[in-house]
Amino acid sequence: MPAAPHRFSQVDVFTSEPLRGNPVAVVHDADDLDDAQMAAFARWTNLSETTFLLAPTLPGADYRLRIFTPGGELPFAGHPTLGSCHAWLAAGGRPAGVEVVQECGVGRVVLRRGDSGLRFAAPEPLADTPVAPDVLRRAVGALGLPDGAVVDHRFVDNGPRWNILLLDSADRVLALRPDGAALGGAHVGVVGPYPPGAEAAFEVRAFVGDLGIGEDPVTGSLNAVVAQWLTGTGRAPSSYVAAQGSVLGRAGRVHVERDASGTVWVGGGTVTCVEGTVHL
Structure with missing residues (x-):
């Protein structure tokens, strides 16, 4: 059977300058594709995430999103949520209400448009505990951290499962050269504060x-749980900007705000870099 053409977008996320954020590949009108086709295309793009826009199945949702990494499917991820919403709107998508409502593996995710770009309401975590002692020991060793460098830690599940280490400084985060094999299968996020008055409040790595x-x-998913944790414990102000990607030659900027209801909004710039047709 000949491959069917689908509209395709590649969107850079958490930046307003092309090639400085995190790209996501977006396939439009993908209801005719099966799991194997989606997974194969995600492996082929070899981006951190590739997404597929489909008709919604939940009441109130404007579209449904499936999110794949080269290694498998995720129930939620932040930068694909923002980039896919950008692509859906650019292709003529019109939300039923003022907000955009995305359906994905964790349910409905609400998005809004604002001065800093699109932003999503961070889903409530499914789990929130200290990092398991054996995982913490392995992470500290794999990252080559000295005694006292880890200020605090949390394990948080918001679809992806994150073992988060709060370090004593942004410089410490930037200097990390991890042993990937020693980290094993654990997803480890690290965050460290910049001095007061810096352009960004924190440096983040995943x-x-x-x-x-x-x-x-x-x-986005890591920054969401970091923001929920740090703003909730008073370690961060209710509104701040985090930097990520510096070591990789990127200049990602993640805008965070905790509103009066306690909802954490995570967002940033989005810009289309590639548009065309893909045959799948």
Whole structure:
């Protein structure tokens, strides 16, 4: 059977300048594709995530999104949520209400448009505990961290499962050269504060070797749980900007805000870099 043409977009996320954020590949009108075709295309793009826009199945949703890494499917991810919403709107998508409602593996995710670009309401975590002692020991060793460098830690599941280490400084985060094999299959996020008055409040890095990419350039799901944790414990103000991707030659900027209801909104710039047709 001949391959069917689908509209295709590649969107750079958490930046307003092309090639400085984290790209996501978006296939439009993908209801005719099966799981194997989606997974194969995600392996072929070899991006951290490739997404597929489909007709919604939940009441109130404007579209449904499936999110694949080269290693498998995710129920939620942040930069694919923003980039796919950007692509859906650019292709003529019109939300039923003021907000855009995305359906994905964790249910409905609400998005809004604002001065800093699109932003999503961070889903409530499915789990939130200290990092398991054995995982913490392995992560500290794999990252080559000295005693006292880890200020605190949390394991949070918001679709992806993150073992998050709060370090003593952004410089410490930037200097990390992890042993990927020693990290094993654990998803490890690290965050460290910049001095007061800096352009960004925190530097963030995400190590996800089991997804086939090593380090993710800019990570919405990680920044979401970091923001929920740090703003909820008073370690971060209710509104701040985080930097990510510096070590990879990117300049991702993640805008975070906790509103009066306690909902954390995560967003940033989005820009289309590639448009065309893909035959699948």
